[in-house]
Amino acid sequence: MITRHNGLILAFDVDWDVEKSIAFLRGIADLIDAVKIGWFQLLNIGPSGIKELTSSIEKYFLADIKLGDVAHINEYVIKRLKDLGINGVIMHAAAGKENLSSVVKLSHDLGIDIFLLISMSSGGELYDLNLDYNVRLGTELGVAGFIVPATKPYIIRRVRSMIGNNYQLLSPGVGVQGGKPGCATASGADFEIVGRSIINSYRPRDEAINFVKAINNPSC
Numbered sequence: 001m002i003t004r005h006n007g008l009i010l011a012f013d014v015d016w017d018v019e020k021s022i023a024f025l026r027g028i029a030d031l032i033d034a035v036k037i038g039w040f041q042l043l044n045i046g047p048s049g050i051k052e053l054t055s056s057i058e059k060y061f062l063a064d065i066k067l068g069d070v071a072h073i074n075e076y077v078i079k080r081l082k083d084l085g086i087n088g089v090i091m092h093a094a095a096g097k098e099n100l101s102s103v104v105k106l107s108h109d110l111g112i113d114i115f116l117l118i119s120m121s122s123g124g125e126l127y128d129l130n131l132d133y134n135v136r137l138g139t140e141l142g143v144a145g146f147i148v149p150a151t152k153p154y155i156i157r158r159v160r161s162m163i164g165n166n167y168q169l170l171s172p173g174v175g176v177q178g179g180k181p182g183c184a185t186a187s188g189a190d191f192e193i194v195g196r197s198i199i200n201s202y203r204p205r206d207e208a209i210n211f212v213k214a215i216n217n218p219s220c
């Protein structure tokens with residue numbers, strides 16, 4: 001579980017080196033509850049750079065690699081991510097029960113949270129046609145929570161009504177993609193995920209403060 005202080009998760013989609021990344025994160029660390037990293041870091045600073053990042057910044061690190069392979073590959077990836085200091089991983093519900101169940105079990109043992117992707121902030125129509133099935137799949141598997149799109153508040157409300165309060169809802173698509181800051185939380189999300197609106201801002205700290213204010217004064 002991600003501990004909630006501000007309700008803001010940074011989507012850290014940057015191709016910066018480790019030093020610049022650490023300096024940026026230190027500047028807003030008190031405003032964010034987690035750092036979401038992924039392909040940008042894997043392809044630019046690589047596994048050793050990720051390890052340096054996670055050991056330098058005391059934050060929850062969420063790996064957004066949208067993992068969804070067959071079981072033994074998923075298990076290998078989860079073990080390696082654990083070695084790199086990752087705390088949570090986003091996986092595709094579309095991989096299905098057979099490919100997900102052993103990896104969710106392994107993740108429990110390793111202390112890694114699995115967040116299941118069940119709808120997307122753009123497109124994802126096959127997901128939306130199968131929403132109830134995928135939510136039930138996640139609760140049966142015992143995932144920590146779900147990824148729900150800020151651009152589709154009706155999906156967030158539906159998922160929250162199905163799962164009660166025992167699972168965390170993380171919502172991307174806020175800002176540049178059109179999701180109104182504070183609307184995902186108003187609709188039942190625990191965290192709003194924001195990337196470019198903060199990263200590309202001339203004043204990222206001020207921008208992050210504005211998002212935190214909106215998240216904690218939620219409305220659509």
Ligand code: FNU
Binds near residue numbers: 012172173177197
């Ligand atoms: P920003 N993301 C997304 N939509 O945008 N993980 C999804 O449905 C989803 C995601 C991620 O637009 C995307 O990969 F499941 O700059 C990116 O890292 O705020 C972030 O959320 C959105 O970035």
